[in-house]
Amino acid sequence: MNETLQIVVGEHYRYHGTDYQVMDIDGERIQLRSLRASTSPLFQTFERLVRAHQSGEFRKIQEAPFAPDATLITAALSSAHKAKAERKECFLLTIRDECGGRLPRERVEQLAKEIAAQRGEPKAPSYGAICLWNKDYLASGENILSLVPKTRRSTLHRLHRQPEEVQELIKLTIDQLYFTRTPCNKTEVIDAIECAIRTSNQSRSPIHQLPVPSFSTLYRIIVELDRYETDLHQLGYHAAIKKQKWSRKCHQPYRRFELVEGDTHLLDIETCDKAGHPIGRAFLTVLLDVRTRMIVGGDISYNPPSLEKTIRALKYSLRSENPYGGLASSYRFDNGADYTAERLRTILSGLGASITFCEPGNPDQKPHIESFFKSWTTSIVHTMRGTTFSKPNRYDSEGNAIYTLEDLKERFEDWRDTFYHANYHSGIGMAPKELWEQDEADRHEFALKKYSEEDLNRHFLSVAYITPNNGRLRHRGLAWTGSGVSFLAGKRPGKKKPLRLYYDISGLGRAWVCDPQQPGHVYEVDAVDPDYQIGLTMHLHELIKARLGSKKKSINYRTAREARVRILHELASANTKRRRKIREIADEHGDFKAQPKPDSAQLACDPSVKPEDIEQFHIHPDTPASYQVVVVKNEHDPQK
Numbered sequence: 313m314n315e316t317l318q319i320v321v322g323e324h325y326r327y328h329g330t331d332y333q334v335m336d337i338d339g340e341r342i343q344l345r346s347l348r349a350s351t352s353p354l355f356q357t358f359e360r361l362v363r364a365h366q367s368g369e370f371r372k373i374q375e376a377p378f379a380p381d382a383t384l385i386t387a388a389l390s391s392a393h394k395a396k397a398e399r400k401e402c403f404l405l406t407i408r409d410e411c412g413g414r415l416p417r418e419r420v421e422q423l424a425k426e427i428a429a430q431r432g433e434p435k436a437p438s439y440g441a442i443c444l445w446n447k448d449y450l451a452s453g454e455n456i457l458s459l460v461p462k463t464r465r466s467t468l469h470r471l472h473r474q475p476e477e478v479q480e481l482i483k484l485t486i487d488q489l490y491f492t493r494t495p496c497n498k499t500e501v502i503d504a505i506e507c508a509i510r511t512s513n514q515s516r517s518p519i520h521q522l523p524v525p526s527f528s529t530l531y532r533i534i535v536e537l538d539r540y541e542t543d544l545h546q547l548g549y550h551a552a553i554k555k556q557k558w559s560r561k562c563h564q565p566y567r568r569f570e571l572v573e574g575d576t577h578l579l580d581i582e583t584c585d586k587a588g589h590p591i592g593r594a595f596l597t598v599l600l601d602v603r604t605r606m607i608v609g610g611d612i613s614y615n616p617p618s619l620e621k622t623i624r625a626l627k628y629s630l631r632s633e634n635p636y637g638g639l640a641s642s643y644r645f646d647n648g649a650d651y652t653a654e655r656l657r658t659i660l661s662g663l664g665a666s667i668t669f670c671e672p673g674n675p676d677q678k679p680h681i682e683s684f685f686k687s688w689t690t691s692i693v694h695t696m697r698g699t700t701f702s703k704p705n706r707y708d709s710e711g712n713a714i715y716t717l718e719d720l721k722e723r724f725e726d727w728r729d730t731f732y733h734a735n736y737h738s739g740i741g742m743a744p745k746e747l748w749e750q751d752e753a754d755r756h757e758f759a760l761k762k763y764s765e766e767d768l769n770r771h772f773l774s775v776a777y778i779t780p781n782n783g784r785l786r787h788r789g790l791a792w793t794g795s796g797v798s799f800l801a802g803k804r805p806g807k808k809k810p811l812r813l814y815y816d817i818s819g820l821g822r823a824w825v826c827d828p829q830q831p832g833h834v835y836e837v838d839a840v841d842p843d844y845q846i847g848l849t850m851h852l853h854e855l856i857k858a859r860l861g862s863k864k865k866s867i868n869y870r871t872a873r874e875a876r877v878r879i880l881h882e883l884a885s886a887n888t889k890r891r892r893k894i895r896e897i898a899d900e901h902g903d904f905k906a907q908p909k910p911d912s913a914q915l916a917c918d919p920s921v922k923p924e925d926i927e928q929f930h931i932h933p934d935t936p937a938s939y940q941v942v943v944v945k946n947e948h949d950p951q952k
Contacts, residue, residue, distance in 0.1 A: 317365045322376030328369050336538065339472050343538065349674050350557040353540050393460050400459040403427055403437055404445045415443060470533045478522055481508045482533060491545035502530045559676040565603040568751050569760060572608065572640035573681040574599045576617040576650065580689055582698040582713040583720060585892060590710040592893040594717055597625040600681050604751065605737050605744040606636050607728055612721050614896045617650040623772060630763050636748065638760035644668050644678050659771055692727050774817055777810040784840055785813050785825060789857055792823045796835025800827050820853065821846035844872055855879055
């Protein structure tokens with residue numbers, strides 16, 4: 313059954329719908345590699361491929377190059393082989409021309425001696441040798457390469473030339489000592505193999521002793537091990553596949569915003585706050601137009617890759633005031649959760665764009681954004697104080713950190729506008745700004761789609777269907793109310809119907825409501841508890857809910873306000889690097905913004921506080937500006 317399939321190195325096969333090339337045959341194990349992308353090599357046994365071949369899932373689509381003998385390539389012949397082939401050619405072709413293609417013995421021997429004398433050779437080739445040359449020459453279609461001396465080379469790896477018991481001992485030793493994250497060197501592995509074989513021989517009879525391979529043979533066996541498999545065990549998957557990567561030049565779009573690549577990168581630099589305390593490393597999100605290489609959207613913040621961070625960069629790229637912004641036909645991202653979110657796909661599809669994702673572990677499928685991060689990192693970030701570089705080093709990054717997040721943003725914008733956009737790019741043959749202006753002047757494309765802030769908010773609002781209760785709409789522990797709620801609830805008598813609620817996760821102080829059957833009539837509603845919800849973001853609200861306990865339980869707003877104050881104090885009085893970074897992330901979410909000033913009647917008063925003790929509540933420089941302490945005297949006891 314197995315004889316029906318013969319696999320040769322270099323052949324192309326279609327296996328389960330994907331095209332592969334046979335890279336190596338190691339005993340019964342076949343190594344296949346994709347012809348489309350540098351994905352992980354595929355290892356399959358010959359028996360499994362035979363079954364797939366019989367079911368039609370493994371089909372040959374291309375023969376191996378130079379299948380009869382790949383060693384017979386004229387340009388690759390050694391000088392000794394070329395000299396021997398030219399000698400045979402001189403004798404054979406001269407004799408064939410003189411004899412008219414026939415080889416009479418006496419005439420052939422006489423001509424051979426004359427040719428040898430002319431070449432200065434002491435001995436001419438025999439008649440039998442000339443006949444064999446002629447036979448191979450005619451059988452190959454009069455191909456001169458048939459006269460090249462044949463050298464026998466075994467196609468088996470040296471490991472499989474050893475006895476089966478020796479093979480098992482070699483494999484076991486390599487697995488234990490060499491295929492680890494802390495491998496022994498080759499000499500130690502060879503010594504261990506020799507010891508294992510000698511130990512096994514102690515329990516064997518003299519006539520069943522296993523041969524001990526020489527040092528050079530064992531060394532070549534280790535060297536012949538597959539490089540990917542060795543790196544996989546010693547360095548891990550990502551390092552192994554990185555060494556095996558290859559790629560083709562990507563198709564260049566014909567017009568602007570035909571394709572935009574996006575990604576988020578952890579910057580190799582430690583930042584600090586205004587007081588000089590280290591905070592940590594920021595994240596850079598970039599959207600890049602592939603045709604012009606222009607940066608059309610971006611965001612630098614402490615927020616790790618997330619949907620909110622991606623939306624922030626996307627909204628910046630779509631704003632009408634952005635001179636290099638616009639809506640792309642297609643966006644290409646990786647498979648991170650910040651890009652695969654269903655909401656992002658819904659928003660872009662609603663705008664008329666689509667998303668394509670890279671295959672897992674293949675960043676080369678968005679090479680332009682990866683090249684941009686490399687240029688920014690190596691040319692600027694690695695020269696700034698506080699850099700962490702790309703590899704571990706002895707440089708004290710935190711101790712030398714002097715740049716705040718705002719400083720980092722200013723330097724990024726300066727480098728982007730004055731260098732990256734204005735410098736020559738070999739991929740496009742000019743500077744990105746030049747190509748952009750050239751496309752702008754040619755006008756061989758439709759007008760770029762841009763949006764106002766109001767239009768963008770319509771696309772990026774969240775929606776929920778809520779049944780009104782006592783003129784209020786409750787959602788995720790929050791509540792909104794207004795005359796529009798009771799009006800819409802009373803339009804349809806009988807059982808209450810859900811209303812459509814629109815809200816913004818970056819500002820929960822107000823929302824909008826409409827009847828699902830009449831979406832054209834939208835009414836604004838306000839927060840039930842404005843002291844809590846005005847200026848509140850969904851990010852901080854989730855922190856408060858987590859602090860109070862299970863999210864399934866309803867939130868007591870007074871308790872929530874107290875929890876909010878505690879969280880703000882903890883974030884504001886961050887004395888450690890981790891807590892300072894949490895505060896910066898909360899500030900980026902807008903948790904400290906738009907805090908309303910409460911009325912004096914609503915301020916929490918503490919009768920025990922003395923006027924001279926007020927200063928102790930304002931000693932920390934990071935205390936929010938909206939935080940106030942008011943001292944009220946007790947009318948019944950003036951001394952208090």
